[in-house]
Amino acid sequence: MIYIHYFDPELTTWQQRQVTQLTNELRLSAPLWLDLSEASSDEEQQVMQMLAIAPTIAEDFTRQRHPPKFEAQADFSLLILRGYADADFTEFTRSAQVNLLFSRDILISKVLCHEPQLAVLLKPQLSTGINNTVLEWVKQLTLTVSGSYLGKLLSFEDELSELEDHMLRNGDDELMASMMRYRSVLRKVNRNLAYQKDIFADAMYEVQHPLSGHFTNTDLRDFYEKFERLHSMTDMYYDQLSDLVHGYMSTTSHQINERMKVLTMVSTIFIPLTFLAGVYGMNFHNMPELSFANGYFITLVIMLFIGLGSLAWFKFKNWW
Amino acid sequence: MIYIHYFDPELTTWQQRQVTQLTNELRLSAPLWLDLSEASSDEEQQVMQMLAIAPTIAEDFTRQRHPPKFEAQADFSLLILRGYADADFTEFTRSAQVNLLFSRDILISKVLCHEPQLAVLLKPQLSTGINNTVLEWVKQLTLTVSGSYLGKLLSFEDELSELEDHMLRNGDDELMASMMRYRSVLRKVNRNLAYQKDIFADAMYEVQHPLSGHFTNTDLRDFYEKFERLHSMTDMYYDQLSDLVHGYMSTTSHQINERMKVLTMVSTIFIPLTFLAGVYGMNFHNMPELSFANGYFITLVIMLFIGLGSLAWFKFKNWW
Amino acid sequence: MIYIHYFDPELTTWQQRQVTQLTNELRLSAPLWLDLSEASSDEEQQVMQMLAIAPTIAEDFTRQRHPPKFEAQADFSLLILRGYADADFTEFTRSAQVNLLFSRDILISKVLCHEPQLAVLLKPQLSTGINNTVLEWVKQLTLTVSGSYLGKLLSFEDELSELEDHMLRNGDDELMASMMRYRSVLRKVNRNLAYQKDIFADAMYEVQHPLSGHFTNTDLRDFYEKFERLHSMTDMYYDQLSDLVHGYMSTTSHQINERMKVLTMVSTIFIPLTFLAGVYGMNFHNMPELSFANGYFITLVIMLFIGLGSLAWFKFKNWW
Amino acid sequence: MIYIHYFDPELTTWQQRQVTQLTNELRLSAPLWLDLSEASSDEEQQVMQMLAIAPTIAEDFTRQRHPPKFEAQADFSLLILRGYADADFTEFTRSAQVNLLFSRDILISKVLCHEPQLAVLLKPQLSTGINNTVLEWVKQLTLTVSGSYLGKLLSFEDELSELEDHMLRNGDDELMASMMRYRSVLRKVNRNLAYQKDIFADAMYEVQHPLSGHFTNTDLRDFYEKFERLHSMTDMYYDQLSDLVHGYMSTTSHQINERMKVLTMVSTIFIPLTFLAGVYGMNFHNMPELSFANGYFITLVIMLFIGLGSLAWFKFKNWW
Amino acid sequence: MIYIHYFDPELTTWQQRQVTQLTNELRLSAPLWLDLSEASSDEEQQVMQMLAIAPTIAEDFTRQRHPPKFEAQADFSLLILRGYADADFTEFTRSAQVNLLFSRDILISKVLCHEPQLAVLLKPQLSTGINNTVLEWVKQLTLTVSGSYLGKLLSFEDELSELEDHMLRNGDDELMASMMRYRSVLRKVNRNLAYQKDIFADAMYEVQHPLSGHFTNTDLRDFYEKFERLHSMTDMYYDQLSDLVHGYMSTTSHQINERMKVLTMVSTIFIPLTFLAGVYGMNFHNMPELSFANGYFITLVIMLFIGLGSLAWFKFKNWW
Numbered sequence A, B, C, D, E: 001m002i003y004i005h006y007f008d009p010e011l012t013t014w015q016q017r018q019v020t021q022l023t024n025e026l027r028l029s030a031p032l033w034l035d036l037s038e039a040s041s042d043e044e045q046q047v048m049q050m051l052a053i054a055p056t057i058a059e060d061f062t063r064q065r066h067p068p069k070f071e072a073q074a075d076f077s078l079l080i081l082r083g084y085a086d087a088d089f090t091e092f093t094r095s096a097q098v099n100l101l102f103s104r105d106i107l108i109s110k111v112l113c114h115e116p117q118l119a120v121l122l123k124p125q126l127s128t129g130i131n132n133t134v135l136e137w138v139k140q141l142t143l144t145v146s147g148s149y150l151g152k153l154l155s156f157e158d159e160l161s162e163l164e165d166h167m168l169r170n171g172d173d174e175l176m177a178s179m180m181r182y183r184s185v186l187r188k189v190n191r192n193l194a195y196q197k198d199i200f201a202d203a204m205y206e207v208q209h210p211l212s213g214h215f216t217n218t219d220l221r222d223f224y225e226k227f228e229r230l231h232s233m234t235d236m237y238y239d240q241l242s243d244l245v246h247g248y249m250s251t252t253s254h255q256i257n258e259r260m261k262v263l264t265m266v267s268t269i270f271i272p273l274t275f276l277a278g279v280y281g282m283n284f285h286n287m288p289e290l291s292f293a294n295g296y297f298i299t300l301v302i303m304l305f306i307g308l309g310s311l312a313w314f315k316f317k318n319w320w
Ligand SMILES: [Mg+2]
Pocket: A183, A184, A185, A187, B239, B240, B243
């Protein structure tokens, strides 16, 4: 099904109306917002043909999953964005895919989002004070996409602080596994943000970029800075997690070393002594030492010397 | 043997015909597709000379193995591509090498592919609706090459997800070895994709690049984006595997540490006690303690104190 | 509350005066310094509206936490800087945020700093000899921000030298944990410095950058070099810490190996011997060897051979 | 001694003639090839002065060891290349240093190569069919230098494949050490290739580069691509070796962990039991338990419980 | 104290004369070399004011420690260089700081060097054959600075080769610690060289760079290449050391694994057997097995089976 979103000035709210037939008259009621999120493949084809969209662009627009990109052609521009649709960074299920195909008069959107709260925000929510134009709608959607990351990243910062404290005090396998999962999610998010950051960096720095015909420099810079900041944050969080993993390994190695030291010293001192005791615990009939008057005491002294000798050797070798 | 591929408008299928003699008249039947995949070295030389191909380009075209490149000279352009010819990423046997030498009228191809299914796709398969021109053929072959990676990469993504779950729960040497193999394959694939991505990035960004005379900007951008996406995917998968390797090492270190703790504590507590028991198990005739009325009980108490003392020391040292 | 800072030529000190009402006449008393550090959200809005500041810029200015940036628009320029407000690098609580919005006539500042000593420096402290202009104030504040890092970094260098000596001699968990904390702080600081370095690099290298209208090339170069040096220092310190972590792990591995060697040799030699002694310590009635005249001595010789054999095997295997 | 290389059109082979005196008439017999490989320091100085070579260039030319570089000055150009003179990558003794100082009429070469087979190739070997010019000689020498790497690198690829298989199955110290040696050699080779790649990249991309006056674009591109390919290959081989080292460490850690598990379980179960047996093996006169009728059996049952208890604890802790 | 260095044409040596008063007439005796190495802070201020040096530049010149930089302003250029003043790379005490402030007529130098041999070279040492101009002096000093690294780096290469051989055969903690120290020194040196390399790279590639007014392209290229080579060498040595550290860790892990294998096998085989022997060494009155005629032999057979069983298990598990 194809929907049309429109702002009803009387109710001062946004309404949506189902479209059963695509007529060229629709094009006259500018600005027009067509929502293909729930359209069938056929309906998509119809719209693409009616608006004479170039096949490469149409193909990208109708794909369920495409990395963020921007492409302009004749009247229409295609902007594909990806929002963060999970509650936090413990698991990455799927991005919210936001495909926008727009000219000055028409916006065709296709939003795929499994998180209801974000899905609502990606629907039209303009208040009366704001210009009711296609470009304003695109701007609001872009800001909603960048906003879908920020809150979660900021609250992840606290999570990370706590992780650091825990890991440095006493880490465990659970924490380790969750850190690995965070790293994996942040890597994927970082890649999505890199693409989006690059889109707006190009728009700012390239001469005569199509987007700079649509938005003011201030707006483009704002989009860029928002995605750049998100990208730089995921970069840093990822790196901090990596540092933690490395630091944890280093601490663990040190502890193994300490334990090894204790074990080796105790073993090296007592194992030979225990052997000696075992020798004089044998039941041979003819063991002359056993009947020596001081045999026991001499043995104890010998054991003492062996023990102290081992200790001295360890001290000499700087083991403690 | 040299083959000519041609589209038979009556049968509406592609046919191939063996060529026994190269005549200049062949050049007149434009567009012409010569297939040298099974040509002998001599036949290759003949074709190169007939078309007056520059020696450096001819040398690159006739090589069985050359990294992807593009070079233009006079009328002819050389495009060398590499497709992925294995079923998955467990082992990398050989790339599908696609050497294309083309002018506006003639396409000379040399395709080396050991995977039958891909080999078929790299043969002409144009349907009637499409322009029957040399550049269209080159475009279709390029898209087939990029397509030879995509499906396998997407299904590798699922494989990777499962690997992550397994490794974080309980990894083993088998998984580790297969991860190492994946990394090795992804590295090689990534290098091939980097070359191909760079070819089309140059074509898009350099002024007056020969390829931009052959293809529209939209097509070049499409080629570029396809290879860029593939490259970025292999990059990320490789990095995620590296993360897994590191995380696994970290987890393993932690487990060694835990085991070491148990071993050291048990050993440190019981080894000295066992020694003491060994001492009073010796068979010396003259061991006064043995005949003490409470000798045994005193020894047990001493043992208890030593044991508890060790435990207290471990507790004090924060071992658990 | 909004404050006005002004230089009293008679007292030759800086004074501050609370403003209760914002009138347009205020704009006439150039140069004017408005301090919004303690202003309420409403008062901020009022000032922004009175000076007709663009909404994107106003939003960035009024945020409590924004990465360093520079943006110019119409008359006003926004410069956001971050100083280092902690005593050293053991813990990173919060940056000193310095938001400056200035035209040639007016400076509006919003400084958030929890460290009293730095906070004082970020208040006006111009002496009579210096030009009393808005741009001079901005310059002094920028230098104060860069200065807030330098002393602490130089004294960290000594700290680092000592850390290196300690870790190479005998590291411990405490040192390791503090190194991890340093790394985490340096990473965050490095990111802040990277943003600030980039601001002034842009100002130096871009043609017609707004900042080059405000400051001389010499000043811009000085700002750039100061932040570049700080950035390069944190980079190097971070990397040196990483080297230490790696080197420590390597040393630790080596020590584990050495201990393992001792433990394995002692165990391998004595454990079989102790078993043999245990066998002849069994109390079976019928153990023929026990009554052999030389049973004991033969056993001792066998034990000697087993012991020497093990030693020879270790020697042969190059264990020491 | 200074040699002159010349092509004898009658014998159709290359000849060399010793020069005892440098006269200006020599310059007339263009093209002239002077070989200073075995010249004394004095003779070198003489040639430099006769041809009025600038001191900085003369200094670089006469050095036995200089990283690859290109520099043009007045009539003469200096090209320093480095070939690979060892049989394989197990050890890096010394590069083949190829110093070429050439104008359109004269080539002065100084080749230092300890590998006889390569040394022969670096001597003139032009066949009749090829232009007998200075630039052709330089081209052939450049191709010989790049060719000195390729065969060895391609055969190293197979070596690497085998190494991968071995390391993943069962690595040992020997393999590890040889991998370390390969890495060290590849790093040095990679640096030499980076310099040479950059020389020809500059020649291709800089406007009015002196080399583009000497060689066609096709030739320069060919030189560049050859060195770029070699560089990219050493890069990848080095990285693959690093991956192997990391993967091997990870596998080793896992095996240590497995062994630790077995050792700890066996020790933890039997060490306390052995202690208990030791206690009842003591020879105190007054040990009431010993005379209990069921003392032995009760002890065995207690031992069984302790053993099963330990096993249960390990099971509970998920140790196997 | 301020010194004037001058070349006495009669004695054909360099002399130095102390200056008590700075007069403007001094400026007339061009070329003039003022040495402020031992000047007081006041004297420095005097010179700066007399020559009207801009404050930012004066501040950088008079600092004891500033990273290498170049800055030009009006008549004067400031060049800060850092030479290597230690005997080798085992410890980095302090760089030789060479601050040069020069116009076409005057050179003001401030050299801080704790190594006497290098300090001598940094004093004027021109022979008669060379142009006695300010720019020639600056050139000689720059070459002395670059020369202060080269010899030490080349002799470090041999040191490194030996380190590699030692580490791969049998590393120890001493070597490890010294490698860590080398890495730390090389990192600091590398940073200094990066700054100096960049100074001359800018001078070569920027259009109308002030230094290209002072020196010929040949000289600038020579400076650049010298520092670039040094930088690239320290880069490679550092990386080779890192490779060694990693390789050593890998080798160590392998050895721990081998030792662990031996220890675990010996322990696993003998610990249960020793327990069994301990059981029959207990002194309970009622132990029926002890009086069995074949009890001892049956026990020995059981022990044999247990031992062989363990061995078989290890073999089955592929432990050796
Ligand atoms: Mg990951």
